[in-house]
Amino acid sequence: QSALTQPPSASGSPGQSVTISCTGTSSDVGRYKYVSWYQQLPGKAPKLVIYEVTQRPSGVPDRFSGSKSGNTASLTVSGLQAEDEADYYCSSYAGNNNLLFGGGTKLTVL
Amino acid sequence: QLQLQESGPGLVKPSETLSLTCTVSGGSISSSSYYWGWIRQPPGKGLDWIGNIYYRGNTYYKPSLKSRVTISVDTSKNQFSLRLSSVTAADTAVYYCARENGDYASDFWGQGALVTVSS
Numbered sequence: 001q002s003a004l005t006q007p008p009s010a011s012g013s014p015g016q017s018v019t020i021s022c023t024g025t026s027s028d029v030g031r032y033k034y035v036s037w038y039q040q041l042p043g044k045a046p047k048l049v050i051y052e053v054t055q056r057p058s059g060v061p062d063r064f065s066g067s068k069s070g071n072t073a074s075l076t077v078s079g080l081q082a083e084d085e086a087d088y089y090c091s092s093y094a095g096n097n098n099l100l101f102g103g104g105t106k107l108t109v110l
Numbered sequence: 111q112l113q114l115q116e117s118g119p120g121l122v123k124p125s126e127t128l129s130l131t132c133t134v135s136g137g138s139i140s141s142s143s144y145y146w147g148w149i150r151q152p153p154g155k156g157l158d159w160i161g162n163i164y165y166r167g168n169t170y171y172k173p174s175l176k177s178r179v180t181i182s183v184d185t186s187k188n189q190f191s192l193r194l195s196s197v198t199a200a201d202t203a204v205y206y207c208a209r210e211n212g213d214y215a216s217d218f219w220g221q222g223a224l225v226t227v228s229s
Binding site: 003035036038045046047048051054055057064081089091093097098099100101102104 | 206
């Protein structure tokens with residue numbers, strides 16, 4: 001199975017909203033509700049920001065939201081802040097106890 | 111607060127076996143609610159799921175790595191381990207251990223361990 005497809009980069013100005021897409025297939029993103037998003041700051045371990053498509057872990061600001069339509073999941077960061085500048089990765093359960101990651105999107109706050 | 115810490119050699123020769131251990135503190139690896147996984151990240155590249163294990167020993171591996179990967183658990187030490195055999199330069203990466211919740215999401219991560227494959 002191939003990795004999920006994400007745009008390599010995204011950007012926005014402080015206070016704006018940015019949406020990052022994650023495209024899979026009907027065998028992974030389109031079939032299961034188990035889509036997660038991770039934020040990775042430079043030199044740090046990834047941090048879970050969204051799980052089960054729309055759920056936010058405790059402590060994650062509500063500026064982070066997730067959605068899914070068909071084979072594409074999306075992460076929206078509203079009210080962009082300088083501290084949101086990071087790499088973002090999606091993941092999806094792909095059946096048969098297999099997990100796929102996206103290639104990552106570098107979010108730049110202008 | 112749950113903490114995970116990877117440990118093991120930072121340099122492995124080609125064709126040899128990479129071995130890493132993840133020590134879990136602040137919680138029990140024997141919790142029925144979680145799996146314990148390994149994810150790697152080649153330098154400058156994206157994340158790559160390797161596999162996971164349940165405290166009872168049930169294991170699941172990425173299909174393309176299945177022939178080379180073994181994940182094991184030692185509940186008495188609150189640790190789980192990764193072995194990757196016949197390594198090549200393509201296996202050079204930062205290796206993370208993580209706790210996976212029931213929604214196939216990793217909610218706690220170790221800081222990562224860089225393993226370089228080189229002679």
